[in-house]
Amino acid sequence: GDSVTQMEGPVTLSEEAFLTINCTYTATGYPSLFWYVQYPGEGLQLLLKATKADDKGSNKGFEATYRKETTSFHLEKGSVQVSDSAVYFCALVNQAGTALIFGKGTTLSVSS
Amino acid sequence: GAGVSQSPSNKVTEKGKDVELRCDPISGHTALYWYRQSLGQGLEFLIYFQGNSAPDKSGLPSDRFSAERTGGSVSTLTIQRTQQEDSAVYLCASSLNRGPRETQYFGPGTRLLVL
Numbered sequence: 001g002d003s004v005t006q007m008e009g010p011v012t013l014s015e016e017a018f019l020t021i022n023c024t025y026t027a028t029g030y031p032s033l034f035w036y037v038q039y040p041g042e043g044l045q046l047l048l049k050a051t052k053a054d055d056k057g058s059n060k061g062f063e064a065t066y067r068k069e070t071t072s073f074h075l076e077k078g079s080v081q082v083s084d085s086a087v088y089f090c091a092l093v094n095q096a097g098t099a100l101i102f103g104k105g106t107t108l109s110v111s112s
Numbered sequence: 113g114a115g116v117s118q119s120p121s122n123k124v125t126e127k128g129k130d131v132e133l134r135c136d137p138i139s140g141h142t143a144l145y146w147y148r149q150s151l152g153q154g155l156e157f158l159i160y161f162q163g164n165s166a167p168d169k170s171g172l173p174s175d176r177f178s179a180e181r182t183g184g185s186v187s188t189l190t191i192q193r194t195q196q197e198d199s200a201v202y203l204c205a206s207s208l209n210r211g212p213r214e215t216q217y218f219g220p221g222t223r224l225l226v227l
Binding site (some may be wrong): 043095 | 145147155157160162168170171203205210213214215216217219220221
């Protein structure tokens with residue numbers, strides 16, 4: 001069945017460091033891919049998405065490119081801030097469009 | 113505009129009791145989803161509603177779990193004879209339409225603790 005694998009955390013960085021969180025998927029066809037973020041004490045919110053191969057999603061300085069050759073959707077940011085500390089979830093939509101399938105989540109902690 | 117709302121925000125119950133969790137989706141959104149977030153299992157899909165179509169119940173963990181959506185809007189998730197392993201955050205989401213490209217918007221969740 002469809003699945004998402006993302007790197008284990010926690011990831012601990014200093015402010016202004018470069019961030020990569022790896023995400024790979026297994027799915028039938030080419031599903032839409034998403035990154036959701038959960039800030040401390042808040043609900044899940046969409047960070048970015050890509051709906052077809054080679055698309056790049058971007059938001060708030062974060063980027064991820066849909067790579068069908070490597071079935072990956074890695075999240076990157078060039079210079080992280082303390083306010084980026086959160087849990088990041090990679091997800092895909094099943095083919096029927098009825099459910100999001102999430103990775104386990106990666107906790108990011110940024111210190112000043 | 114208003115986002116997805118859920119109530120209660122927290123619920124503490126005793127093992128064996130029934131609980132009802134409520135979700136108000138974004139106005140105009142036709143698709144509604146329930147998920148569960150627990151430490152051991154991560155984020156799991158439970159059930160999906162789309163308009164008047166039969167719901168996709170494939171994610172419900174047991175027959176103690178049920179959900180309904182009245183009038184194509186508000187949804188209630190019911191857990192009967194709660195068990196300690198039901199303790200989790202229950203998340204509701206809605207999307208404008210069904211489909212693989214649709215963005216789902218999540219509510220703040222209901223934190224359920226079964227003693």
